[in-house]
Amino acid sequence: MNITIRTILEDLRGTEEQIDGTVDTLRPGNPKTVVTGIVTAFCATQYVVERAMALNANLLITHEGVYYSHHETSEWLEDDAVYRTKLSLIKRSEMAIFRYHDYWHRYKPDGIMVGLLRELEWSAYVDEQQPATTILTIPAMTVSEAAQYIKRKLGIPYVRVAGDLSQVCRHVGISVGYRGGGTMAIPLFNQHNLDLLIAGEGPEWETPEYVRDAVHQGRSNALIMLGHAESEAPGMKYLAEVLAEKYPMIPTYFIAEQPIYQLL
Numbered sequence: 001m002n003i004t005i006r007t008i009l010e011d012l013r014g015t016e017e018q019i020d021g022t023v024d025t026l027r028p029g030n031p032k033t034v035v036t037g038i039v040t041a042f043c044a045t046q047y048v049v050e051r052a053m054a055l056n057a058n059l060l061i062t063h064e065g066v067y068y069s070h071h072e073t074s075e076w077l078e079d080d081a082v083y084r085t086k087l088s089l090i091k092r093s094e095m096a097i098f099r100y101h102d103y104w105h106r107y108k109p110d111g112i113m114v115g116l117l118r119e120l121e122w123s124a125y126v127d128e129q130q131p132a133t134t135i136l137t138i139p140a141m142t143v144s145e146a147a148q149y150i151k152r153k154l155g156i157p158y159v160r161v162a163g164d165l166s167q168v169c170r171h172v173g174i175s176v177g178y179r180g181g182g183t184m185a186i187p188l189f190n191q192h193n194l195d196l197l198i199a200g201e202g203p204e205w206e207t208p209e210y211v212r213d214a215v216h217q218g219r220s221n222a223l224i225m226l227g228h229a230e231s232e233a234p235g236m237k238y239l240a241e242v243l244a245e246k247y248p249m250i251p252t253y254f255i256a257e258q259p260i261y262q263l264l
Contacts, residue, residue, distance in 0.1 A: 003247055005059055005096055006031035008038070011246070012061075013103050022102045023071060029096025035059050038252040040240040042233040044097055046086050048255045053093050055253055060097045061243075063104065063112070063236050066090070072099070104235065109134075112176050112235030119234040120153050128192075132179050135192050136172045143167050143196060143222045150198070156230050158263055162211040163222030169195035176231040180223075182206030189214070189221050196222045200231035227259065 009026065037057030041048045044062040052060050067074045067083060077083035090097065104111040109129045117123045117134065128135040141149065144165040151159060172195065173188045180202025188194055199207070207223060214221040233256060240254035 001249065002034045003250060004031065005029055005033050005035055005098075008035060008059065008243070008247075009098060012098075012100055014107070016103055016106050019102045019106065023065070024099050024102050025072075026096060026098045027072070028090065029059070029098065033058065033096060035247075035250055038240070038243055038247075038250055039255055040236045040243070040253070041255045042229045042236050042257065045257055046089065047257060049086070049089060049093060049095065051255050052095060052253075055251070057251070057253065058095055060095055061100050061236075061239065062097060063099075063101055063232055065099060066097060100239070104239065110176070110235075111239060112232050113174070115235030115238030116174065116176055116231060118238060120150065132184065133173050133175045133188060135194075136174065137170055138172050140168050140170050143169055143224070146172075146196060146198075147224055150224065150226065154226070154230060154234065156226070156259060158259070159227075159230075160225040161223065162208045162225075163196075163215055164220075167195065167220050167222055169222060171195050173197045175199045176235070177228055178202065180207055180225060182210065186210050195220055196224065198224045198226065198231075200226055200228045227261075229257065229260065233257075 009031065035058060037055055038059045038061065039052040039055060039057040040061045043064040044060055044066045065072045067077060113134055122136055122138060125136040125138045126134055127137055142165065143161060143163055146169060147159050147161050171193055173192060175185060177200040180199030185197055185199060185202060185207045188197060211221050211223045237254040240252050244252040
């Protein structure tokens with residue numbers, strides 16, 4: 001049975017209502033193309049595109065944009081050599097690229113969050129699933145132990161931590177991606193009596209500075225920043241598992257990237 005790109009995309013959008021101004025678009029690609037292989041990834045880096053080509057996949061499903069901006073405007077890059085080289089590669093590959101961001105976050109529960117919780121083996125500890133945050137009660141551990149546990153489970157070399165490393169934490173909030181900013185993250189500490197907030201990223205002068213002041217005042221607040229990709233890539237790994245189960249006749253792969261930053 002031949003499965004087209006249109007079939008896959010309709011399945012991914014599910015029963016969700018049309019999202020106005022969504023960034024979830026097929027570009028490039030023809031919906032009528034028969035899918036011979038699927039790759040999922042956090043971001044369509046040049047490495048990921050090259051690996052997808054080597055795997056003979058013709059549909060790449062990526063969470064973040066291809067050309068370095070959320071809304072995928074590229075006019076400002078037209079004279080940039082890096083952009084032109086990558087664009088040329090993608091054209092030569094004849095690969096379809098679908099951005100799967102808004103609809104995957106809109107799943108109930110959020111598909112990206114589900115993937116992270118599965119990777120951390122914390123799904124059983126969930127107390128409450130909110131649209132942008134999950135509240136958990138985990139086995140008691142210090143902030144330092146939580147950081148080491150997260151690194152081990154996600155296979156990442158580092159996280160960034162604010163707060164007292166020896167503080168014991170049980171009440172935890174998780175916000176993936178760019179949800180670590182002050183107005184979204186700070187109220188969670190009081191609303192849910194959190195010991196620890198785990199987030200992808202956010203402005204460094206907002207939530208981290210709040211935690212600094214809280215600790216100075218003798219309060220038990222801590223923050224672990226995973227990194228944007230590190231918090232969301234597990235959700236795209238989970239997506240590959242979902243698609244492989246639904247379409248066993250199509251070779252399906254998740255391609256992971258190395259952390260973008262190196263600690264010196």
